[in-house]
Amino acid sequence: MSDDFCPVHAAIGVLQQKWVLHIVRELLNEPRGFNELSRSVGGCNPATLSQRLDELVTLGVVGREVQSVFPPRTLYRLTPAGVALQGVMQAVENWGRTYIKPDPQDGHACLNQQQVDSAS
Amino acid sequence: MSDDFCPVHAAIGVLQQKWVLHIVRELLNEPRGFNELSRSVGGCNPATLSQRLDELVTLGVVGREVQSVFPPRTLYRLTPAGVALQGVMQAVENWGRTYIKPDPQDGHACLNQQQVDSAS
DNA sequence: CTATTGCACTATGAAAATTATAGTGATATG
DNA sequence: CATATCACTATAATTTTCATAGTGCAATAG
Numbered sequence: 234m235s236d237d238f239c240p241v242h243a244a245i246g247v248l249q250q251k252w253v254l255h256i257v258r259e260l261l262n263e264p265r266g267f268n269e270l271s272r273s274v275g276g277c278n279p280a281t282l283s284q285r286l287d288e289l290v291t292l293g294v295v296g297r298e299v300q301s302v303f304p305p306r307t308l309y310r311l312t313p314a315g316v317a318l319q320g321v322m323q324a325v326e327n328w329g330r331t332y333i334k335p336d337p338q339d340g341h342a343c344l345n346q347q348q349v350d351s352a353s
Numbered sequence: 354m355s356d357d358f359c360p361v362h363a364a365i366g367v368l369q370q371k372w373v374l375h376i377v378r379e380l381l382n383e384p385r386g387f388n389e390l391s392r393s394v395g396g397c398n399p400a401t402l403s404q405r406l407d408e409l410v411t412l413g414v415v416g417r418e419v420q421s422v423f424p425p426r427t428l429y430r431l432t433p434a435g436v437a438l439q440g441v442m443q444a445v446e447n448w449g450r451t452y453i454k455p456d457p458q459d460g461h462a463c464l465n466q467q468q469v470d471s472a473s
Numbered sequence: 474c475t476a477t478t479g480c481a482c483t484a485t486g487a488a489a490a491t492t493a494t495a496g497t498g499a500t501a502t503g
Numbered sequence: 504c505a506t507a508t509c510a511c512t513a514t515a516a517t518t519t520t521c522a523t524a525g526t527g528c529a530a531t532a533g
Contacts, residue, residue, distance in 0.1 A: 244449030329364030
């Protein structure tokens with residue numbers, strides 16, 4: 234009673250974890266060290282980042298390359314499966330740029346209703 | 354100092370919330386009522402589902418249509434901005450079907466290493 | 474020589490999000 | 504008359520994420 238495995242469901246399970254898409258986005262630009270990645274992702278707690286990276290490494294989306302134990306230098310780099318997420322990121326970027334703009338009130342996210350209403 | 358609004362960052366912020374992609378996936382098939390959606394999404398707590406739907410409605414990705422207060426009947430349907438997430442779902446589906454398979458050990462998700470290694 | 478910075482993280486306890494579970498009121502179904 | 508269904512809400516427990524501080528040691532700044 235668990236044989237209804239759906240790869241799409243599983244994929245969503247991976248991608249909807251907090252920070253995963255941000256991490257992937259940064260690593261798509263170029264491989265980074267832990268603190269570097271932490272800064273560029275912005276706002277992610279190191280404990281969470283560490284856990285997320287462990288999971289992604291275990292899953293095989295990200296590779297951890299320990300370049301030197303001392304001075305410490307570790308590189309996180311997308312595996313081919315990780316690089317393949319470029320398609321997803323591209324789609325998210327398209328959607329975001331088309332439909333999301335800053336809320337004129339509080340500067341938070343809201344939908345670009347122009348785009349929604351008047352497809353002139 | 355907060356004028357670096359990035360629509361892509363904001364889009365990720367929306368899509369990485371737990372259950373959002375699952376909800377969108379179901380609503381892309383067809384509009385549904387609350388319990389219907391709850392069942393088809395599978396495993397989402399009604400409090401969380403309710404909150405997520407509120408947020409998506411507020412954002413403008415989902416529309417709530419109260420068809421009758423009694424007997425209660427509400428329909429959740431994607432707005433055009435929601436339907437536009439089809440591109441994202443498509444990309445996620447492609448990635449999932451290509452790279453994710455059930456782990457032979459425990460039946461959980463893992464990567465399809467065949468795909469990764471031998472691109473014949 | 475000494476102080477600071479930077480590396481990759483881990484530890485701790487507090488705060489926030491999600492969960493299981495139960496329940497709302499009324500009607501339609503068995 | 505008992506049960507199921509609709510769209511949720513309420514409560515309390517659990518899980519996840521968080522802010523903050525700290526590890527050991529080399530390279531750099533003063």
